[in-house]
Amino acid sequence: GGIEMLPSEDTVDLAKRHLVQPWPTAGEIGAETRSLIGSGDGIYITDGDGKRLIDGPAGMWCVNVGHRREELARVMYDQAMQLSYNTPWYTMNEPSAVLAERIAGHAPGDLSHVFFTTGGSSAVESALRFMQFYNNVRGRTEKKLILSRGGAYHGSTYLSASLNGRPRDRDWMDGADELIVKLSSPDPFRRLAGMSVAAFCDRLVAEFAETVKRIGADRIGAFVGEPVQASGGVIVPPEGYLRRIRKICRDNDILFIADEVVTAFGRLGHVFASGDVFGIDPDIITFAKGVTSGYFPLGGMIVSERLLEDLRRSNHPTAMYAHGLTYTSHPVGCAVALANLDLLENGVLAHAREVTPYFQAQLKTLEELPLVGEVRGVGLMACVECVADRDSKDPLELDRNVGQRIDAHCHDLGLLVRPLINMCVMSPPLTITREQIDDMVGILREGIS
């Protein structure tokens, strides 16, 4: 089969004349050229020139079971022929109910109910609006500030984007700053020289506790954090950090919202990382991306039974969680997510866990290269951070676009890299084999060299 395609120059030209792409610079907005990707198969994608590349970032951390899975394509076709859409306002469908039950079965603690969205930003937005609703209904109208951290990425809608912690994401965009309190990124690589990781962890926890005390728990509604900061550069927090933050939140009745948009659905070898990898039970988990392996835009949040029970008990006559999207519980998205979960449960998760040590060990060998300050990661996500000098760890002296230059070299050699200024992020499809890991690391080594 296959779809007949335009000559690639024509596509690029059309885009340049009519398409606004995400994250454009002002100087190029609406007139940008980007690598054209024409097709995908397994861990590979093919560019507009017909060149086959390893999909190093699995799209955007999302194509977890790999490209061109016939079982997923077929389920979408079958579901669209059965029921392509129904309004979630006053009707419901079977795939969303079955998927909610399956997802809740994997979730830690008492997380029991799922609200489906169109992606990660809308999942985070839904969780934050839920927190506001929860506190309003309970008469705690002052308890709505949100704690977030440097290095965080939570989305591109107004409130979710307001949480973002990377300076570049906020420099030119406004946000709901009056609602947000920023804390430090839990990045051990950037701890003070001479400080142990354990002492760094103590410092982060103390900062959190002091902030709650200074502002007052009665004004703080939620903490939102990625268990592993993904777009911030695969920041794996110090051992015990998440459990200690979770405890402070519980003690102060602050909702702990784990943003698992990247870490869920297999990236760390489990459906959810919060419970199975980090031993925490958040009040809400947000997810997206890997839930459909990118085959359909879907996300959601899982909410704790305790919170729902608090609301039901209030038995408030008029209070309404006035929040819902046209595509909430989309039947095609939920159907493909079910088929995707089948693949994860029946082999892909086990494979991811099996190749993880090899993936991390092979990437770690890149620390031999003089440009590389650190290679870090967990599961099948890793970051190669380039520095000007290993002692100062200063990325600023470097060509600001070193990541892009590495990406360009690697592209020629057959690997798509996700460049983040001075960092290269690797998060391939979870189906990657040892031989393919060797190819990926070999190309990255040559590209960086």
Ligand code: PLP
């Ligand atoms: N949260 C995290 C941790 C993410 O990495 C992302 C996207 O990369 C989002 C939220 C936003 O998701 P989306 O782009 O699907 O709206």
